[in-house]
Amino acid sequence: MSENRPLGVTILAILMAIGGILGIIGAIQILTNPWIRIAAALRAVNIGLIYFSLLLSIVALPIAYGFWTGLTWSWYAGLAVSGLSAITNLLQLPGGILGLIIDAVVIYYLLQPNVKEWFKVMGGPTLPEISLQAKPSTSEPSSTPPPGMKFCVTCRRAIPSSNVYCPYCGAKQP
Amino acid sequence: MSQVSFPVVTKNINYMLMRLEKNLRSMPGLQVIRQGNSAVEVTASALGGLLKSKATVTLNLSGNYYFVSITSTPSPLGGNEALNYANVAVQRAFSTKQCNNCKKFIFLDDKYCMFCGQK
Numbered sequence: 001m002s003e004n005r006p007l008g009v010t011i012l013a014i015l016m017a018i019g020g021i022l023g024i025i026g027a028i029q030i031l032t033n034p035w036i037r038i039a040a041a042l043r044a045v046n047i048g049l050i051y052f053s054l055l056l057s058i059v060a061l062p063i064a065y066g067f068w069t070g071l072t073w074s075w076y077a078g079l080a081v082s083g084l085s086a087i088t089n090l091l092q093l094p095g096g097i098l099g100l101i102i103d104a105v106v107i108y109y110l111l112q113p114n115v116k117e118w119f120k121v122m123g124g125p126t127l128p129e130i131s132l133q134a135k136p137s138t139s140e141p142s143s144t145p146p147p148g149m150k151f152c153v154t155c156r157r158a159i160p161s162s163n164v165y166c167p168y169c170g171a172k173q174p
Numbered sequence: 175m176s177q178v179s180f181p182v183v184t185k186n187i188n189y190m191l192m193r194l195e196k197n198l199r200s201m202p203g204l205q206v207i208r209q210g211n212s213a214v215e216v217t218a219s220a221l222g223g224l225l226k227s228k229a230t231v232t233l234n235l236s237g238n239y240y241f242v243s244i245t246s247t248p249s250p251l252g253g254n255e256a257l258n259y260a261n262v263a264v265q266r267a268f269s270t271k272q273c274n275n276c277k278k279f280i281f282l283d284d285k286y287c288m289f290c291g292q293k
Contacts, residue, residue: 004205120202148186160186163288170286170293 005070006118008109012078013067016060023057056081075110075119082106176261177243180268181279182235183288187212190233190240190268193281197263204259216263218255225249229256231264242268 030036030050063081066074086103089096109115145151150161154171165172184190191214198206198216205217213232219225229246242264246257269282275292286293 146188146192148188149192158189158192159288160184160189162184162186165286165288165291167280167284167286167288170291172291 004118005068006112006115009067009070009115009118012106012109013064016064016067020057020060020064023053023060027051027054027057070118070120072120075116075121079107079110082110175243175245177241178264179239179241181270182238182240183270183279183281185235187233187235193267194231194263197267198259201259201263204256216256216260218259220249220253220255225251225253227254227256229254229260231260240268 027050031047031054036047036050059077059081063074063077065071067078082103086100086107089099089103093100145158145161148161149158150163150173151157152159152166152169152171153173155166155169157166157168159166159168159173163173188211191208191212194214195206195208198204198214203218205219207215207217209215209230212234213230215228215230217226217228227247227249229244232243232245234241234243244257244260244264246254246260248254248257266283267281270279271282272278273280273287273290273292276287276290278287278289280287280289
């Protein structure tokens with residue numbers, strides 16, 4: 001399973017896990033600092049933003065796990081988080097331009113077919129199937145049949161070359 | 175190691191392995207690799223590849239029977255998903271029935287007899 005994971009998803013999962021852990025540690029250190037409480041009381045620091053970043057860091061960990069293992073919900077979560085981040089960065093232009101570009105790249109990457117396939121998202125291509133039950137085609141098969149096999153003259157499925165009849169469609173073979 | 179046997183429907187071992195591979199590939203999260211001309215290796219992963227179990231299905235044609243042996247390596251925590259999947263796939267791929275008309279063995283999921291064309 002892990003062998004099929006796209007490299008970009010692996011990188012995103014690792015970055016998200018590291019970011020989540022560092023974010024939690026950083027937020028706890030800040031929140032336990034007595035000077036921060038004084039600064040918050042003086043309204044010099046927005047303590048709500050620190051709690052918000054702590055929440056995002058906590059949320060990042062299960063999403064990272066979902067990315068690593070290819071859980072479908074994590075794809076939607078990743079898109080939602082990147083979308084929210086992009087909107088936030090858009091509101092902070094021109095300062096948030098770098099973050100906006102990164103979010104756009106992540107969203108574009110998550111929408112790629114091989115990435116959607118990893119997350120088993122509907123609409124993506126299915127996993128490669130062996131051509132034992134290949135779709136019927138009116139044209140000649142583009143590839144030669146495997147050794148000791150032939151394609152049924154009617155349904156074009158691969159069958160043993162010794163078969164007199166096709167076991168799938170019942171057509172008599174020449 | 176476990177071993178089961180099935181009556182020969184076709185002596186084409188490549189077709190037999192293709193049937194097995196197709197069944198295994200229809201199961202989610204498995205890695206399926208052909209090993210030489212008579213075996214298929216299946217790997218099941220959990221926790222992002224940290225817990226892997228492996229099973230190797232080997233076919234041996236002898237007389238009028240295929241002898242199917244399955245060897246497995248459990249995951250570090252003792253789970254053996256690969257073996258479970260391999261057992262199910264072997265049964266689905268190689269189980270046989272007899273044609274009502276010519277009485278020859280055909281695969282359980284075949285709609286038509288490959289020998290006489292009987293539905």
